[in-house]
Amino acid sequence: MTVAPDRCADISARHPLAPLTVAEAGTAASLALRTVGTGSRLVYCALVEPPKATVSGWDGTPLPREVMCVVYHKPERATWMVTVRLDTGQGAGVVSATTVPGVQPPITDEEWAANAEQVKADPAFRASLARRGITDLSRVQVDPWTASNFGLDVDKTGRRLGRGVAYVIDGPGSNPYARPVENLVAIVDRDTGEVIEVQDGEVVPVPQDPGRYDAASTQWRELSPLRILQPNGPGFTLDDGCLRWGPWQLRLSLHPIEGLVLHEVCWVDSERARPRPILYRASMSEMIVPYGSTSLNHWWKNAFDAGDIGLGKTANSLELGCDCLGEIVYMDAVSVDENGDATALKNAICLHEEDYGILWKHVDPLNKTSETRRSRRMVVSSIATVGNYEYGFFWYFYLDGTITAEIKLTGIIQTQAVSPGTRVPYANPVTPELAGPHHQHIFSFRLDMCLDGPANSVYEVDAVPVLSGPGNPYGNAFTTRSTLLETESQAQRMAAPDKARYWKIVNHGVLNACGEPVAYKLIPTHASAPLLAQPEAAISARATFATKHLWVTPYRPDERRPAGDFTNQHPGGAGLPQWTAADRPVTDTDIVLWHTVGVTHFCQPEDFPVMPCEYTGFTLKPFGFFDRNPAIDLAPACT
């Protein structure tokens, strides 16, 4: 990858990865809907990223822009992928339109709202609510979850399904998850609105505590005002998706499914006077929230919040002073509804600088001198609201070359009503009337590496004690063991904190001043427990990515989603397990790392009524990528 440092700003043509505009998305969506015909609904549309070689070798000549639209044709229950070229010379045109058999696209807002009402209107469901003393349907909320796939008869029908659960609501600002209707599930056909089955178990009293968390219902504790000011404005620029800050240069976009995506992440090296590529593309490409409860309302809950719903589709419009503090620059994204109407999603990505304490310091007591440099990081973030949960996706870029990804998990837990004073299995009490079922949040980061070029390899590096003997006469020695991961099967790895394990990504073709290949290390700081479901459980086949902390694959442009392109109701086997069955070589070639991180969530009273952020993520740190501390040239913070 040879990227000129000023290519994003100084060339008049839009960069091939410049974000989709409202006009582009609207044009493509309406053409796609017209092509598929009456009864079609737009699920999402995304820029077709041109081939990597085209992007890397781009010389500023305008390239055709293409948009891929996923369309659901309800009358025929068919999923379509329609690719639109925006400027063919005679305006926009469809270049391909194909159906994808046997898959279900992500669910839409329109379906969620309609299915909720359809479940509420069902006589059997109403009878079950009435059995619990609930007759005022205006005070009932139904969440029609994605249905998963367990190979049951209902799954084999090929219908587009939802599993609905109910809550009692107490007006605006109330917390539905405080008052779940336990042991009642409706299976709905999303296309026809027919409630296929109502599963009604033991009646558990609906909890009475409204669990409110809104500002009007709480006593406030005021904090001393805190202002973050940059009198000369922010120290970065954003130009049509291209961010430049200090030595860092990268592009940003918001993908409807993956959410925040980083492209062409480079370090612009002042010494070598050229941009040095590190990542070609990075995103949180899929996630799964498997529940570990056996109870009627929870055993089937397996949320692929990216693939089943979409983390860009559910991204928030962020608010200054609340979501982001300081000298903020926002980047808008595009929202497209089921009719193909495109609008700006304002303030979808937040950019700002943060002070991060000291970066390096030394006091020389003899000479009574002191040198200190402050650390500052560039923060790029977006937040998605998926049903009851919020997920904040934060990327941090540091002046020493470190990149950190952090996910902040907040929002409201899934709740299980319990009779006061009782305990239920596979769940912890959070209030006298509520339990929180055990569950995991497992995320797969797709890291398309490009360390000083595409030919990269990965070593697993462990800290190893050395047995006492002639080579270790004092018993104190320890060393490292580096193992080259040569094939896809060898590269399916687990974290090992007791071995201080990390994975070192190298370019054997570029050496540093010590004669070693340039490298970054992937530090699995939050690898957590892998998928805890049994191997024979349906979710193990559907979210196999979650069973390992690391996978490495050779780059293929169509291998983007670790559980397959269409996760909704998918029976499993797609994505990483399918691709890696070929056991392809992964050395000295263009490789993609898939890093699994997560939170295994055993709920606690402090998680209610809203959960304080839990954190997960990882760190990419230079390891001989530079010849010395790359932040040695920072200006002193005080003189």
Ligand SMILES: [Cu+2]
């Ligand atoms: Cu959780």
